[in-house]
Structures are given as C-alpha cells and as structure tokens.
Amino acid sequence: MSTLTHDPAARTAPAGNSQDARGSRQTGPRPRLSGTAWLVWRQHRAAFWTIIAGTVVGVIVMVVLRGQMTDYLSTLEPTQKKPGSAPPEFEKYGDVMTDIGGYLSYFPILAGVLLGAPFVAGDLESGTAKLVTSQSVSRLRWLSMKLAMPAALVALSTGVLGAVFHWWWSPVKGLVTQADWSSSSIFDVTGMMPVAYALLTFTLGVAVGLLLRRTLVSMVVTLGIVVAIAFVWGELRSSLGHIMTVSTHQGVGPGARQPELPDLAIQQGQGTYFLTGSGDRLDWMTCVDKMDNDKAHTACLESKNVVGWSMDYLPFDQMATMQWLGTAIMLTTTATIVTFIVIWGRKRLL
Incomplete structure (x- = not known):
C-alpha cells in the first residue's frame, strides 16, 4: 500500500503561481532590501517616508494650483498675456507661486540640518556605528550606504519638485512680477539647481556630524554653515551671468x-x-x-x-547657463566633501 507524500497540484503548478495547502495563491519572490540597505532603510524609514509623502503632497498641490492658474489665463485676452500686461486679479496667482517657491527654497536647509547632520552623528553618539561595523560590515560599506540611500532620495525628491514647479512657472514667467527669475524662489528651485543645492547641504551636514559626533551640536553648526552658504550664494548668483x-x-x-x-x-x-x-x-x-x-x-x-x-x-536667455554653472560649482563642492567623508570615515570613524 503506497502513501501519497507530495501534492500533485503543487508538482504541476507553474513556477511563481503555486498554491499552498490552504489554497492561497503565492507569487514569486518579491525584491526586498537586504544587508546594509535594509538596515539603513529600517533605521531611518520615518524620515524617508516623510520625504516621500512631502514630495507627493507638494506635487499634488502644484498640479492643482497650476490648473487653477491656466483656467484663469484662458479667460484673458491675448493682449493681457504679454509681460507686464496681466490684470491686477492675476497677482494672487503670482503671490501663491512665489510663496511655494520660497517654501521649496528651504529644502536645502532641511536636508542639511534635519537629515544630514544627525544621520551619522546619531549613530556615532549612540554607539550604533560601532555595533554595526563590529559585525561583518566594513566601515566603508556602512558609510557608503548611509550616504547613497538618502542622497538618492533627496536628489529624486528635489528633482521631481523642481521639475513640477518649472512646469507651473514656465507659462507665466513674464506675468509673475512678484519675483524675478534670478531670485531664490525661482532660480534655486528650477532646473538642476534644487538637486545640486540639496545634495551639497546634505553631504555638508554628514561631514559636520562625522567630525563633531554629537547630534544636537552638529545640527546647530550645520544650520550656521548652511545659512552662511545661502548668504554667499545670494551674492554670487548674479555674477554667474554675463552683464x-x-x-x-x-x-x-x-x-x-x-x-x-x-x-x-x-x-x-x-x-x-x-x-x-x-x-x-x-x-x-x-x-x-x-x-x-x-x-x-x-x-x-x-x-x-x-x-x-x-x-x-x-x-x-542666460538663466539656463547660469543654473548649469551654479550646479557644476555645487556638485564639485559636494564631490569634494564626499571624498573627505570617505577618507576620514575609513580611518577615524569609530
């Protein structure tokens, strides 16, 4: 007398579409984070989800506001759509746009102070870095992931927000008189500028945290440096163009x-x-x-x-050239800071 030891249905079911004993369908293995990537995501998932949620909300708000603006523009005469010819009622749309641009211009400060400064300093202060690197994870591997994952998220978030804001601003760049294109609320939040600016302040915050090794002190010092950078950049911005x-x-x-x-x-x-x-x-x-x-x-x-x-x-017509030049300066500075972080971290992380 033989005994059935295997389920025939399971043996004939195609891979990736099998059923368990309770009849529930099982799909193939889904990609999941592992190793240091999983650790970094797990450790900072609240901050990462906050960035993602803020990006989604920002995009939705700008899309809705742009729709309202274009609806109003469709009611205007062609002569009212020329630079300096918009009716006074259009000012409220310009005010909202410059306000949103002003809020977006604070993203680099937040990236440096709230994300970059405590990202490594917190682990050094709490001893988490020593615990992780005492396992089978090298200092360089851990530090590289701590830099790469948030930097990628910051770049993606600022890139998306900058692209949507530029899409909103482009049709009315000659009508919005509340802020000219060289102001921080326009220049710094369109093109590649928001990505380069946020990456610069984020890596700067990480470097400060790596040196000071105390979360609160690192955040305060980073805030002071980022504010100084914003002041210098405000003075330097116009000099990037040819007068x-x-x-x-x-x-x-x-x-x-x-x-x-x-x-x-x-x-x-x-x-x-x-x-x-x-x-x-x-x-x-x-x-x-x-x-x-x-x-x-x-x-x-x-x-x-x-x-x-x-x-x-x-x-x-010099705006794009000035933005690319500013982006190159900031990304070069960012690369220099990252090089310092890697060299310093390999030798004096713990």
Whole structure:
C-alpha cells in the first residue's frame, strides 16, 4: 500500500503561481532590501517616508494650483498675456507661486540640518556605528550606504519638485512680477539647481556630524554653515551671468527716453547711469545738488558732456547657463566633501 507524500497540484503548478495547502495563491519572490540597505532603510524609514509623502503632497498641490492658474489665463485676452500686461486679479496667482517657491527654497536647509547632520552623528553618539561595523560590515560599506540611500532620495525628491514647479512657472514667467527669475524662489528651485543645492547641504551636514559626533551640536553648526552658504550664494548668483549694457545718446533733458530693457531682463548695479560723449559713465547722483534749478542742472550735465543714459542688465536667455554653472560649482563642492567623508570615515570613524 503506497502513501501519497507530495501534492500533485503543487508538482504541476507553474513556477511563481503555486498554491499552498490552504489554497492561497503565492507569487514569486518579491525584491526586498537586504544587508546594509535594509538596515539603513529600517533605521531611518520615518524620515524617508516623510520625504516621500512631502514630495507627493507638494506635487499634488502644484498640479492643482497650476490648473487653477491656466483656467484663469484662458479667460484673458491675448493682449493681457504679454509681460507686464496681466490684470491686477492675476497677482494672487503670482503671490501663491512665489510663496511655494520660497517654501521649496528651504529644502536645502532641511536636508542639511534635519537629515544630514544627525544621520551619522546619531549613530556615532549612540554607539550604533560601532555595533554595526563590529559585525561583518566594513566601515566603508556602512558609510557608503548611509550616504547613497538618502542622497538618492533627496536628489529624486528635489528633482521631481523642481521639475513640477518649472512646469507651473514656465507659462507665466513674464506675468509673475512678484519675483524675478534670478531670485531664490525661482532660480534655486528650477532646473538642476534644487538637486545640486540639496545634495551639497546634505553631504555638508554628514561631514559636520562625522567630525563633531554629537547630534544636537552638529545640527546647530550645520544650520550656521548652511545659512552662511545661502548668504554667499545670494551674492554670487548674479555674477554667474554675463552683464549686458544698453545705452541712449539722445540727451537726458525733458522728453528724452531712458533705455528700455528686453523682456524679463534683470537690471543690475545701482540703476541708470549718465553716459558721457567719451563713453564714460557717471553716477546718477551727479549734479543732484542742482536739481532744484532746471537750468543749473542742465548746465551742470552739459559741462560734464552727458549725452544719454546707460543701464546694465542680465538677459533672461542666460538663466539656463547660469543654473548649469551654479550646479557644476555645487556638485564639485559636494564631490569634494564626499571624498573627505570617505577618507576620514575609513580611518577615524569609530
């Protein structure tokens, strides 16, 4: 008498589509994180899920707001869709857009202070790093995963948010007058700039945490450095472009027209200069002490051979080039910081 030891159905069922004894369907093995990748995800899953959720919410909000804006634009006449011609009612859409852009510009600070600074410092302070590396995980492998996984998530999140914001801003870049394209609420949150900026501050926070080895102290120091970087970057941003000049030679008296800038151009310097016949430029305060007397003021300007006005500006078509140059500077700095982290971590991690 034979005994049935195998289920015929299980033997004939195709791979990846078998059934257990209770009849429930089982699929093939699903890809799962393992090793240090699983450890890093498990350890910081709350922060990772917060970034993912914030990205999804941000995308949804911008898509909805863009839909409302385009619906309003469809009701306008063609003449009202030109730069500087939008009706006052459009200002509320511009206000919301610049507010959202301002919120997005804070992402690099959050990436450095709340994510980068405590990411390694917390493990060093609590002893988790020593416990992990005392197992079969090398220092370099653990540190590489601690950098790679959050950096990839930060890059993906900022890239998506930046792309959606640019998609929202592009149709109305000439109509939104609340912030010009060189401001942080536009320039720093479109193109590749948000990715490069956030990666820079994140890796900087990790480096500070690696050196100081205390979570709270690392966060405070990182905040100070990131704020300093934001100030320096604000001063440096405009210098990435090539300043152009427009001039007039029809005098400066009554009826004379000042230079007109191209659409979306950003005026640079102190404003309008007086232009002399020799091509020199004088400060607009020249002869200001004689402004009360028209004849004296005109005579003063004529004595200095003033023939017109001159104005410096940055054209809009330089925006992309300036962003790529800024991105290159930040990514190069980021690569330098990562190199330092790897070298320092291999020798003096614990």
